[in-house]
Amino acid sequence: MAANQHHDAQLLVVDDDPRIRQMLTRYFEDEGYGVVCAADGAEMRSRLRQRNFDVILLDLVLPGGADGLDLAREIRAQSDVPIMMLTGRDDVVDRIVGLEIGADDYIAKPFHLREVHARLKSILRRRQPQARPAEPPVEEVVGFEDWKLNLSRRQLLDPEGREVELTTGEFEMLTAFVRHAGRVLTREVLMDLTRGRSLEAFDRTIDAQIVRLRRKIETDPKRPQFIKAVRGVGYVFTAKLD
Structure with missing residues (x-):
């Protein structure tokens, strides 16, 4: 593990392809993240009941009747946790619908892990509160x-x-x-x-x-x-x- 790059952020990877889950888990754990995986919507719901996550990496095409867009709507109705959609369907309509229902980013497969990481860090930076200075800050x-x-x-x-x-x-x-x-x-x-x-x-x-x-x-x-x-x-x- 790259100790100097420990992030503490907790990721939930929702993808029915075990190779994708394994690849993302290995990469992000090596980068210092905590990673939990789910293969479908039912497993995702179970993971979300057990703990909180900083970002959800959500595949668009999933088994079990509910696809990634359905699950994104379900997540967004209950939480503002960032959602990054990962999909092999590089369709403009899917992207628009995904963003419209509240996804924070959208990246098509096949993807480069470093690009996924860069986009993930960008999402986390936007949500990270500023360090509190010694003097109380003046709110803008x-x-x-x-x-x-x-x-x-x-x-x-x-x-x-x-x-x-x-x-x-x-x-x-x-x-x-x-x-x-x-x-x-x-x-x-x-x-x-x-x-x-x-x-x-x-x-x-x-x-x-x-x-x-x-x-x-x-x-x-x-x-x-x-x-x-x-x-x-x-x-x-x-x-x-x-």
Whole structure:
């Protein structure tokens, strides 16, 4: 084991292929992670009842009647644990649906283990709280139209003060918008701001993320007042900042 790279993060690998499970287990255990495996949805549920995980690596095609998309919906309904979808079906529609239901990333088989690791570390970095300094930090809070986005706590409060749960991707997207309010952002710029790396340039990935975010902050998602589309260009955040 590479002792200098111990991470303590706990991973759940859900894949029906024993070779994939073995490969991921060996690689990530050597990198210092704790790894638990499941071959199908039933086994996944059992593992989730037994302990908490930092990231779930979830295959799209699984036996037992429930595929990876079904299981991702089930997980997201109960938890905001990051989900990385691993699949041999490199289909744009599958990617969009996966991201729309709350997956944090999507990588097609065959994959390079180092790329999976890099994406995994990126997810963990985005969720890791900042080290607490000696002096109490000043929280960074941005208000818009009576909403409050606490960038320090990664928390969103609606106008009634109720917390609205956001996935990692949704929080990063809203943060990008409030930091660039009034500026038209192309899909490429949004991809860069929310992912911090270059992805395959299919525009509908960003569109799916925005659809999900609108459902949580817009009074009428079909007639958005905060996140507006600019035909042929991208999106603009038009809410007035407090």
